[in-house]
Amino acid sequence: MTAPTTPPSPVAPPAITPVPSLPPGDTHDGFFLWGAPKAGKSGFIGALYGLSRGDDVERWTAHPKDCDDSHTQAMVLRAHEELSERRNTKTGVRDMPYRPLRLTLRKMKAGRQVGELRVALVDPAGEFSVDPAHRLSSAGKQLYRQVATSHGVLWLFEATPDGAASTLDRLLILEQLVALLEAGGAPQLDLPVAICLSKIDCLAEEKRRAALANPTEALLGHLGATSLTWFEAVCPTLRCFAVSSAGVVPDKVRPIGLNEVLDWLEDHRGRRVRTARASAIRGRAFDLVKRWTSVVAKGTMLVAIGAGVAFGGVLAARKLLQPPEAPAEVVGPAPVVQPVNTSSSAVTAKPAVRTRQSAGDVNRAPTRPVAKTVPVIFDAKVERDSMRAAFAQGLAAQGNRQKASEWFRRAYVHATRLIERGQPASKEYTPERLIRARACVLGQLQCPRAAVSEDLTWVLVFGDDAQRRTAVRLLERIGA
Ligand SMILES: Nc1nc2c(ncn2[C@@H]2O[C@H](COP(=O)(O)OP(=O)(O)OP(=O)(O)O)[C@@H](O)[C@H]2O)c(=O)[nH]1
Numbered sequence: 342m343t344a345p346t347t348p349p350s351p352v353a354p355p356a357i358t359p360v361p362s363l364p365p366g367d368t369h370d371g372f373f374l375w376g377a378p379k380a381g382k383s384g385f386i387g388a389l390y391g392l393s394r395g396d397d398v399e400r401w402t403a404h405p406k407d408c409d410d411s412h413t414q415a416m417v418l419r420a421h422e423e424l425s426e427r428r429n430t431k432t433g434v435r436d437m438p439y440r441p442l443r444l445t446l447r448k449m450k451a452g453r454q455v456g457e458l459r460v461a462l463v464d465p466a467g468e469f470s471v472d473p474a475h476r477l478s479s480a481g482k483q484l485y486r487q488v489a490t491s492h493g494v495l496w497l498f499e500a501t502p503d504g505a506a507s508t509l510d511r512l513l514i515l516e517q518l519v520a521l522l523e524a525g526g527a528p529q530l531d532l533p534v535a536i537c538l539s540k541i542d543c544l545a546e547e548k549r550r551a552a553l554a555n556p557t558e559a560l561l562g563h564l565g566a567t568s569l570t571w572f573e574a575v576c577p578t579l580r581c582f583a584v585s586s587a588g589v590v591p592d593k594v595r596p597i598g599l600n601e602v603l604d605w606l607e608d609h610r611g612r613r614v615r616t617a618r619a620s621a622i623r624g625r626a627f628d629l630v631k632r633w634t635s636v637v638a639k640g641t642m643l644v645a646i647g648a649g650v651a652f653g654g655v656l657a658a659r660k661l662l663q664p665p666e667a668p669a670e671v672v673g674p675a676p677v678v679q680p681v682n683t684s685s686s687a688v689t690a691k692p693a694v695r696t697r698q699s700a701g702d703v704n705r706a707p708t709r710p711v712a713k714t715v716p717v718i719f720d721a722k723v724e725r726d727s728m729r730a731a732f733a734q735g736l737a738a739q740g741n742r743q744k745a746s747e748w749f750r751r752a753y754v755h756a757t758r759l760i761e762r763g764q765p766a767s768k769e770y771t772p773e774r775l776i777r778a779r780a781c782v783l784g785q786l787q788c789p790r791a792a793v794s795e796d797l798t799w800v801l802v803f804g805d806d807a808q809r810r811t812a813v814r815l816l817e818r819i820g821a
């Protein structure tokens with residue numbers, strides 16, 4: 342018997358609450374539930390109503406009367422009822438936008454409302470998360486764009502009953518993160534991402550307690566360090582949670598850990614709203630200043646023109662009487678490219694500091710010779726060539742069973758100089774990151790494992806296929 346699915350088209354015409362198709366950079370107003378089929382996304386919606394039935398002094402509630410429309414109300418009640426029997430209807434794959442469930446969540450403390458979070462929850466089918474064919478469909482691409490520009494993502498990973506590591510293909514997570522980055526069109530996902538170990542009621546009590554006490558550790562065990570590093574690299578606003586939508590009381594919905602997730606989302610929603618307001622105010626202030634500046638400038642210009650006509654006449658006359666100025670001659674020391682010093686230890690290597698003067702055009706040297714200061718010129722090409730040459734020497738030495746660590750250390754230092762001179766979080770230095778990580782591993786340079794793993798994550802996210810394959814092999818080698 343096949344499992345029932347929700348109907349393939351929205352219950353009501355999408356015109357009532359349409360999901361706009363957004364140009365890159367715009368923000369979708371939804372919070373997205375994300376994760377593989379059966380991760381517990383639809384159950385999470387049922388749990389929201391279940392929260393109202395809890396008896397904690399301080400808790401979130403989502404009452405049907407706080408739903409914006411009858412569709413949301415029906416879906417919340419249905420999800421709750423089905424969750425109480427642990428049999429939520431599978432969400433169907435659709436080729437049109439999922440209709441958000443719009444409702445207001447309220448935070449209550451001793452009977453008084455102390456917080457509020459308006460949400461538009463989108464609950465897509467898990468296939469969009471784990472099935473590349475759906476991800477690459479036009480509906481999938483639109484969905485990824487919406488997720489990447491949303492107010493937040495709750496990414497659920499179903500706990501395994503024995504608490505063992507997930508069998509989910511790690512590269513699948515990476516592929517989704519890359520697809521989200523591409524869909525968002527920015528180097529990172531600028532939205533809160535709550536990674537939740539879901540259905541923790543299925544864990545043995547001891548493991549459940551441990552997961553609640555330290556969700557990050559639980560997710561590390563579940564997903565592996567590499568996957569978490571990927572999340573950290575891509576999502577600057579990230580937090581791990583352990584949740585159970587159903588809870589441990591049979592035939593009832595008594596959610597565990599949901600209040601913490603909602604507190605965090607509310608906090609970040611507030612920050613985002615404040616930041617948006619502040620930049621709007623800054624924008625308005627800037628416009629105002631610009632307008633006044635132009636008014637003042639116009640007034641000043643009129644005065645200046647009047648005065649200038651008189652003064653300019655006198656100045657021009659004086660200038661004509663002076664002898665012509667000699668053209669400024671460019672003299673001074675020839676630019677010096679400092680020999681690349683690779684003797685420093687790999688880990689403490691610092692890039693040469695490029696001062697404002699030495700940053701510019703070397704032909705525009707100071708007109709007065711600067712006797713003792715020798716400008717330090719950073720030549721990226723020289724660094725890159727030296728890095729490649731040292732790395733190749735390292736490989737050759739290793740092939741001939743000779744000592745290679747000194748060559749790899751040099752390659753490390755050159756790569757580090759290049760990376761540190763680039764923009765933070767720049768994609769540009771992916772090849773250098775790969776060489777640095779390879780030098781660390783092949784040369785046994787005792788580099789911190791986390792640093793190597795971070796470099797390789799960068800390669801996995803931004804590298805081409807060949808680079809990614811090498812990175813995966815190295816990650817396996819360092820056991821990340
Ligand atoms: N024990 C337990 N079961 C849960 C929990 N949350 C959901 N379930 C059940 O697990 C099954 C799958 O959960 P769903 O919420 O439907 O999964 P989904 O992520 O929406 O899956 P798709 O719709 O296929 O993408 C359903 O039978 C749910 O009732 C939970 O916290 N604990």
Ligand SMILES: [Mg+2]
Nearest residue numbers: 382383431432
């Ligand atoms: Mg579902």
